[in-house]
Amino acid sequence: MKAVVLEKTCKANELEVSEVPIPEVKPDWVLVKVLGFGINRAEIVLRDYEADEDYIDLPVIPGIECVGEVVNPSNSRFDEGDIVVGLMGGMGRSFDGSYAEYALLPEKNLFKIPECVFGYLLMEEIISIPETYFTAFGSIKSLKLNKDDVILIRGATSAAGLSAMQLADAMGATVIATTRNEGKVANLLSNGANYVVIDDGNIEDKVKEICPDGVEKVLELVGPKTLQDSMNCLKKGGICCNTGILGGDEYISEFDPIKLIPNDRYLTSFFSNYPTQEIIDEMFMFIVENDIDPKIGKLFTDLEDIGHAHELMESNKAQGKIIFRLEK
Ligand SMILES: NC(=O)c1ccc[n+]([C@@H]2O[C@H](COP(=O)([O-])OP(=O)(O)OC[C@H]3O[C@@H](n4cnc5c(N)ncnc54)[C@H](OP(=O)(O)O)[C@@H]3O)[C@@H](O)[C@H]2O)c1
Numbered sequence: 068m069k070a071v072v073l074e075k076t077c078k079a080n081e082l083e084v085s086e087v088p089i090p091e092v093k094p095d096w097v098l099v100k101v102l103g104f105g106i107n108r109a110e111i112v113l114r115d116y117e118a119d120e121d122y123i124d125l126p127v128i129p130g131i132e133c134v135g136e137v138v139n140p141s142n143s144r145f146d147e148g149d150i151v152v153g154l155m156g157g158m159g160r161s162f163d164g165s166y167a168e169y170a171l172l173p174e175k176n177l178f179k180i181p182e183c184v185f186g187y188l189l190m191e192e193i194i195s196i197p198e199t200y201f202t203a204f205g206s207i208k209s210l211k212l213n214k215d216d217v218i219l220i221r222g223a224t225s226a227a228g229l230s231a232m233q234l235a236d237a238m239g240a241t242v243i244a245t246t247r248n249e250g251k252v253a254n255l256l257s258n259g260a261n262y263v264v265i266d267d268g269n270i271e272d273k274v275k276e277i278c279p280d281g282v283e284k285v286l287e288l289v290g291p292k293t294l295q296d297s298m299n300c301l302k303k304g305g306i307c308c309n310t311g312i313l314g315g316d317e318y319i320s321e322f323d324p325i326k327l328i329p330n331d332r333y334l335t336s337f338f339s340n341y342p343t344q345e346i347i348d349e350m351f352m353f354i355v356e357n358d359i360d361p362k363i364g365k366l367f368t369d370l371e372d373i374g375h376a377h378e379l380m381e382s383n384k385a386q387g388k389i390i391f392r393l394e395k
Pocket of ligand 1: 109199202224225226245246251289311315337338339380383384386387
């Protein structure tokens with residue numbers, strides 16, 4: 068089969084497709100034909116520097132998510148022909164992932180896609196959903212978002228941000244979206260944002276021009292770099308969910324919770340590593356019932372374009388999910 072095999076950290080244009088054996092089935096693992104997969108920041112990080120860490124077992128086929136067809140269910144609960152989502156739990160890091168024609172995945176990381184989805188969404192739309200919408204959906208649940216809330220989505224032009232905006236809009240919440248780039252304002256407004264704020268790293272005053280007491284909820288996708296400013300945008304009782312690290316900082320040095328978290332404001336987070344069938348079903352049903360139209364930034368169909376896909380993500384120009392559809 069064709070696969071992208073990462074032997075060491077490298078630049079996007081150094082990624083290569085190789086010919087490798089189709090993995091052999093073993094108990095509790097399921098062989099899946101990869102129908103398609105989305106590109107994620109985590110895979111950029113892996114290629115760029117994380118592959119040098121001890122806990123990454125090189126060589127590895129990257130790819131933390133896919134949509135696939137079960138070709139050999141082994142002893143699992145799945146049947147041959149089931150269309151499934153493969154997601155996280157070490158996929159593409161501690162065992163081979165989805166940048167390949169076939170993937171051998173642990174049963175616990177596979178989830179059936181509800182039947183009703185197939186009559187409603189195109190296959191490329193389904194491929195764009197798993198990691199991005201699961202992250203957006205989980206973050207919105209962590210935030211306990213409801214229809215009367217104003218939510219500030221920081222890093223809103225990201226695939227996760229655009230998805231969260233659609234989910235929040237469908238729930239009836241008011242959305243303030245941020246971007247650093249004036250050229251992306253129209254796209255945000257057409258995707259469900261009620262207001263757009265240009266993010267120069269310090270937006271508390273601009274947000275309080277819209278909501279003088281602050282906002283009920285913040286989805287922080289830029290991360291630790293802007294978290295203090297985001298916490299300052301909250302009104303009393305408000306919650307901030309730190310889900311992303313787009314700003315490049317993964318940690319807050321000398322984290323002082325007493326100063327960082329203002330009185331009567333709350334800090335939470337979301338980590339997509341623990342999907343369950345129940346929440347995957349709930350997420351797909353929400354998308355279908357609310358007529359959500361997944362936003363695809365770029366569709367590739369040839370694995371040889373993997374370097375171009377990574378370069379596009381690094382350019383910040385996609386404005387939606389970058390996906391590969393391998394099967395016609
Ligand atoms: N917690 C989890 O389990 C989990 C799961 C999935 C993803 N994530 C994280 O969620 C974030 C979004 O992922 P994604 O794949 O949706 O991203 P993406 O689509 O690649 O995001 C692209 C956007 O990122 C913004 N951006 C890039 N560098 C930035 C910087 N230095 N400061 C502020 N904004 C910057 C750009 O916005 P503008 O140019 O418009 O400003 C660009 O439009 C990432 O940090 C990812 O690691 C976390």
